[in-house]
Amino acid sequence: MIELNRRTFLKGAGASGATCALASLLPGSLAALENKQLKGMGKDIASICEMCSTRCPISARVIEGKNVFITGNKAAKSFGGKVCARGGAGHSLLYDPQRIVQPLKRVGERGEGKWAEISWDEAYQLIAENLNKIKKEHGPEAVAFSSKSGSQEKHLFHLATAFGSPNTFTHASTCPGGYEIAAKAIFGTKVKRDLSNSKYIINFGHNLYEGINMSETRGMMAAQMDKGAKLVVFEPRFSVVADKADEWYAIRPGTDVAVALALCHVLIEDNLYDKAFVARYVEGFDAFAAEVKAYTP
Ligand code: SF4
Structure with a gap:
């Protein structure tokens, strides 16, 4: 007890x-x-x-x-x-005392921070009135519906369809969506990062050690602690993952792509890349090599 x-x-x-x-x-x-x-x-x-x-x-x-x-x-x-x-x-x-559990309506000027609690019925009424007003004046596409991705998103997106707007997005639209499109363009399919079997991990601001994605986090921990993998982090902030890295480079915000292209430049110029792999799997390598020539470190 x-x-x-x-x-x-x-x-x-x-x-x-x-x-x-x-x-x-x-x-x-x-x-x-x-x-x-x-x-x-x-x-x-x-x-x-x-x-x-x-x-x-x-x-x-x-x-x-x-x-x-x-x-x-x-x-x-x-x-x-x-x-x-x-x-x-x-x-x-x-149980956070500041957690919002009741609809709030702004009662002051925008930015003034003045709110009043209202009932759910009143909230739905207000939302419906405003949505219909926008639809009448600007068309249904003028409204974008955004939800946390997961089991609940479909409910909101059914409403979006019924309302007449194709404009829906979630966290997945920008985060996994970005790498899935990049992976499809580069590899023709999805990619799965096998961090637990990696020997050398180059990380651009993917801050696994601050609490996200358990299976990948455990994989990276196992690779570092049990198998001696080397972790190199490029990130402006001294984050937890930077703290656990063998090397941390505090690059300027927004320069990730320039750093990645400079890495490619060095690999090609200094003949450090796997030529057999490139010959077998890569298309357009010469054009790529010509492109990264300008990106010196
Ligand atoms: S345990 Fe951590 S990684 Fe898993 S869902 Fe919760 S916050 Fe995300």
Whole structure:
């Protein structure tokens, strides 16, 4: 049985003899604990992490209807039964006192920060009136519908279709969409990054170690820690992934492509590339080599 409140949690966290129950709770659990004591046995409920678009399977410990701890679902082998730090702190978002759980209507000037809570009925009424006004004055295409990608997006996009707008987008439109289109153009198909078997990883600002995409993060960790892979990071910010790199280059923001082309320039000029691979798999290499001639380091 776990009996905790904010006061005992803080006391316990500072004491050297903290119990296992205390040690297993993350600081974010504080948000879930009210002044009254939590009593009773916890239940572990299988669920999905919604903290990013990877949606890792999780196991959420619930005591008296409150989620106090999140860990990976051990049955989800391909995710390693683990969550990242962001996923483990999911309950902090759930119980954050500043979380918006009611529709808000701006009542001051734009930027003034003045809002009033309204009912869901009033919110839907307002949205419908404004959507129909825009449709009448500018046509349905004037409205773009944007959703977090995932299981809910289809509901919003069905509404977009019914409304008459083809303009829909999600996180996937810019993030995975970008590399999927690039991969199709270059390789003719999708690419899967095999980080766990890589010996040398060149990373342009893909900050896996700050909490996203568990399977790739674990793969990169395993490659670095168990197999001695070398990690080189090009990024303006000294991020967590930069901190874990063998080499970090603080390039100026927006110069990633120039750096990549300069790398290609050196590989070709200094004859460091795999000629057999290029001969077998690459089309248009001579034109590419001529193009990158100008991109000196
Ligand atoms: S990568 Fe982290 S934040 Fe994203 S779904 Fe998995 S556990 Fe949640």
